[in-house]
Amino acid sequence: MFIETETTPNPATLKFLPGEQVMVSGTREFRNEDEAEASPLAAALFAHGDVTGVLFGRDFISVTAAPGVDWSALKPQVVAMLLDHFVSGAPLFAGPDASGIVVPSEDEDLGDDPADADVVAQIVELIETRVRPAVANDGGDIVYRGFRGGVVYLAMRGACAGCPSSTATLKNGIETLLKHYVPEVTEVRAA
Numbered sequence: 001m002f003i004e005t006e007t008t009p010n011p012a013t014l015k016f017l018p019g020e021q022v023m024v025s026g027t028r029e030f031r032n033e034d035e036a037e038a039s040p041l042a043a044a045l046f047a048h049g050d051v052t053g054v055l056f057g058r059d060f061i062s063v064t065a066a067p068g069v070d071w072s073a074l075k076p077q078v079v080a081m082l083l084d085h086f087v088s089g090a091p092l093f094a095g096p097d098a099s100g101i102v103v104p105s106e107d108e109d110l111g112d113d114p115a116d117a118d119v120v121a122q123i124v125e126l127i128e129t130r131v132r133p134a135v136a137n138d139g140g141d142i143v144y145r146g147f148r149g150g151v152v153y154l155a156m157r158g159a160c161a162g163c164p165s166s167t168a169t170l171k172n173g174i175e176t177l178l179k180h181y182v183p184e185v186t187e188v189r190a191a
Contacts, residue, residue, distance in 0.1 A: 001087055003079050008139040013064040015139030018086050023056050027141040029157045030054040039093050041085045050074050055158030062139035062158040112147050119184045120147050131174055150186035
């Protein structure tokens with residue numbers, strides 16, 4: 001097995017591609033050791049001590065290093081942990097399968113006005129078909145949180161959370177796209 005790595009716009013985060021499916025659908029982010037207890041792989045990565053974030057995507061794992069950590073030393077150790085995990089066939093989540101895991105939302109939905117249902121449907125479709133795949137290419141994820149008064153609220157995860165260019169991504173990329181296709185959108189904000 002060979003695990004490829006890719007840099008992300010966030011210098012603290014690397015994207016690891018094991019060449020096989022990681023998650024069947026969606027993403028799962030771990031921001032600390034307590035959250036990582038749901039996954040033996042995430043727990044092992046956090047146990048190293050130099051890891052501050054892990055995101056599982058469909059075919060990738062993004063790992064965020066603590067401030068000041070040198071990736072040249074950490075990268076081989078992360079690759080070794082990933083190789084051990086995937087070669088052994090160990091489960092990604094603790095327990096018989098992931099169906100029993102409840103993922104508490106750190107960001108509550110801000111709620112939508114039922115009168116905006118058509119606009120919200122357009123926004124969500126654009127995010128799912130155009131934005132999320134592009135953000136996943138950079139080792140991150142973006143989640144719709146709400147639409148109120150012309151403002152779309154989105155949460156950035158993985159490599160995108162804390163990335164120096166995330167504000168530019170929201171404002172120059174996503175906001176421009178949404179305003180173009182959905183005239184009711186006046187602004188995009190991080191939630």
